[in-house]
Amino acid sequence: DVKVTQSSRYLVKRTGEKVFLECVQDMDHENMFWYRQDPGLGLRLIYFSYDVKMKEKGDIPEGYSVSREKKERFSLILESASTNQTSMYLCASKKVWSGHLDLETQYFGPGTRLLVL
């Protein structure tokens, strides 16, 4: 089974702190994603990475950065946490597009619920 793990289930930080959220997958997936989930807004893409050291902005990248130094690990960084970044953060991964549609499935981690005070 594909396994996507996130370093923390719950996190409490103070405004201005630098926050690291870690995501690890064990299925050798090329593509990894960070989403933010807020009530009534569904999931919104923050950043994604299509391979090691490759990253691109999603729909709401402001206030965030990412790092992908190894294939299995994708980190989300809040450079200076703010209260409006209080949210649920979900990591996902999948195989690179190979023309096989049955592989176009994203696998999600359990999420990190972040509270910024």
Added chain:
Amino acid sequence: AQSVTQPDIHITVSEGASLELRCNYSYGATPYLFWYVQSPGQGLQLLLKYFSGDTLVQGIKGFEAEFKRSQSSFNLRKPSVHWSDAAEYFCAAPLLTSGSARQLTFGSGTQLTVLP
């Protein structure tokens, strides 16, 4: 632009009753569509997916969904709901982005409450 809409924010059904959750999509070509479920405090789990072929798709936990091109819909159904089905349900579709990565665009979700 491609988009996915879930018109119902919250649905309440009694245990044993049938369920239908609505999803509408906006696409130029044949879409790829997914339904995910999120139980309280958990990540998202794939229920089922549609790529092509048979328009009635079977998923896990007794769920099915029907793709209807004429109505631009991909509604999720279950004939008899169990209390454990109480969760939030998301319809999603992939968007091709750079490097062949496909981000998912999600509907805003439908929260399902199941009454005893």
